Amino acid sequence: MKEYKGRYVSLMLCSDCNNHCEHCYISYTGSFTEERLKELIPILKKKYKVLLNGTEPIIHKEYLKFYPMCENHIMMTNGIALQNNELLMDELLENGVDEIAISYHIGIQDKISRITTKELDELIQELKGKGFKVKLMCSLSQDNYQQIGEVIQKALELKADRIRFTNFINQGSATHQYGKDVLLDSKQIAEVLQEIKHQRSQIPKDTLYIERCGSFGRNPLEEDHFTCLAASNMVAITPDEKVYACIFDTSPGNEIGYIDNEGRIMLEDGVEGTKDFCKILTKYNGVQNGKKT
Numbered sequence: 001m002k003e004y005k006g007r008y009v010s011l012m013l014c015s016d017c018n019n020h021c022e023h024c025y026i027s028y029t030g031s032f033t034e035e036r037l038k039e040l041i042p043i044l045k046k047k048y049k050v051l052l053n054g055t056e057p058i059i060h061k062e063y064l065k066f067y068p069m070c071e072n073h074i075m076m077t078n079g080i081a082l083q084n085n086e087l088l089m090d091e092l093l094e095n096g097v098d099e100i101a102i103s104y105h106i107g108i109q110d111k112i113s114r115i116t117t118k119e120l121d122e123l124i125q126e127l128k129g130k131g132f133k134v135k136l137m138c139s140l141s142q143d144n145y146q147q148i149g150e151v152i153q154k155a156l157e158l159k160a161d162r163i164r165f166t167n168f169i170n171q172g173s174a175t176h177q178y179g180k181d182v183l184l185d186s187k188q189i190a191e192v193l194q195e196i197k198h199q200r201s202q203i204p205k206d207t208l209y210i211e212r213c214g215s216f217g218r219n220p221l222e223e224d225h226f227t228c229l230a231a232s233n234m235v236a237i238t239p240d241e242k243v244y245a246c247i248f249d250t251s252p253g254n255e256i257g258y259i260d261n262e263g264r265i266m267l268e269d270g271v272e273g274t275k276d277f278c279k280i281l282t283k284y285n286g287v288q289n290g291k292k293t
């Protein structure tokens, strides 16, 4: 075993959710206790940047205090807990959370989630009115990958600050609900990446910052700055304190390490980051990462 020497650690706080989206990639179970986080976070913080993540931590108010402790100012959520809940918005702001990353799946939202597009639009206006920055989190599948321009227009109308596109990954609930037949193939992924590039060329970053997740892999049509952080510069830790290479790969059996008694993150020998391709894209979606030809 060897100690993890990268920069980032994603703590997957819990597996609880108030939505159970059909395309969710989460497949671990359990919750970190408050007591354990009070011990563990200060140890991890000495060596790493700790990012608080999964699944829907906003429904556990006891986790809020760890956001300022980790200097995390962004909360990811499906938005349900924030509906008609100004008190919770105030509590987030009091704990230094001034940006909401909210699931907003153009074209498929009303099919896969309990909170509708119309309700999200209202909530986003409310959040902006309270002074939050808003980041839209949009998963793309065969059902909506051609609607990138549409969602970007919507983001501009809603005065969102950022938008992040993520590939639909055939993992967790997605494997048995939403279905394999909606996975993007390499040609469609190339179209997505080209469209994102085009949109970036049209819209200044300070108007709308357009991000894309590494889960699309490398753009096969041209040189990009793709780097996979998995295992080399990022690991994910689930509530049972097992260590995984990537947040999309946290199924039992995929562990690459554990936390030892002294709070050190220990990785198995031979675990190396891949850096130049997205391992989960090949593993779960069967898509080979493209390279410039």
Ligand code: SF4
Pocket: 213, 214, 215, 217, 227, 228, 229, 230, 234, 245, 246, 247, 248, 277, 278, 279, 280, 281
């Ligand atoms: S395997 Fe790497 S590129 Fe793919 S989603 Fe995980 S961190 Fe990103």
